[in-house]
């Protein structure tokens with residue numbers, strides 16, 4: 001089937017671009033001796049997680065137990081849940097899953113450590129633990145090296161837990177390259193202090209897990225890192241282009257939409273609104289638009305109803321036809337794919353594959 005025969009709105013993935021993105025990251029990690037543990041929340045598709053593993057990844061990352069369950073069901077054995085688990089229900093599901101897969105989880109509280117320990121002991125399993133440190137994003141993570149050591153000691157004292165090391169997420173480094181480089185300095189200081197103190201206490205650390213897509217190719221500048229967890233790099237998106245970490249030709253995911261109305265002057269309406277793209281903003285430049293229209297960079301995708309994409313074409317000289325198709329690079333690829341039951345792999349405009357987004361909606 002040709003891509004033009006797909007009904008719209010549809011998410012298509014250029015398989016050749018995706019493979020290039022995967023190979024580039026895997027060879028970077030090989031060069032710097034880093035383990036690669038891609039975050040699969042970007043696609044939520046077990047077949048693509050397997051493709052990442054086959055092309056050089058060492059394990060995967062997930063955000064939700066539901067995602068971990070879907071990936072384990074597909075036979076993936078090495079999973080990091082990079083999300084704090086605090087309730088007994090979730091700790092129990094985690095412990096049950098640890099019977100089928102080698103599981104690790106990042107935590108930033110004693111409550112979390114105790115909840116997981118109780119359930120893993122009851123289940124007769126063991127769960128790997130990474131202590132999350134806040135390196136400046138201020139979302140999760142203990143504040144400093146003393147708090148990290150205290151939590152590591154607590155983990156070591158509890159049954160059915162295996163202390164593995166440290167984890168951090170540098171989410172505040174979605175900046176210019178120059179600012180990213182400057183912000184790595186204080187992170188390195190904190191990592192060095194924490195690792196030194198752990199060493200003095202005789203606590204062995206086998207994993208220091210970091211990384212995101214914007215920082216992925218700077219990972220060798222972070223001290224003590226053993227693995228990285230980029231997610232978006234598999235497809236990239238308009239925000240990654242805006243942050244200067246990808247070019248338009250590195251964007252593997254596109255949304256094909258159809259022009260459904262040209263009746264209002266200065267406006268073009270497509271069939272892709274907020275239930276196709278999510279409402280994520282463009283984080284760079286003037287912040288305008290919900291995606292980039294590849295056929296017309298002068299059109300601004302400036303508003304959305306649930307099922308309508310509103311394009312402002314007052315600055316454009318392009319003539320639009322009712323029923324024609326447009327290609328959009330979404331602002332944020334993870335939340336866009338999460339809107340769709342199925343996405344399509346294409347190569348040279350032929351539809352080569354259909355993938356079920358098997359873990360979409362698995363938010364618990």
Ligand SMILES: Cc1ncc(COP(=O)(O)O)c(C=O)c1O
Pocket residue numbers: 039061082169211212213214229230231232233
């Ligand atoms: C804990 C954690 N690790 C890794 C990632 C992946 O980073 P990115 O989305 O920049 O690829 C995320 C993304 O939100 C995350 O929250």
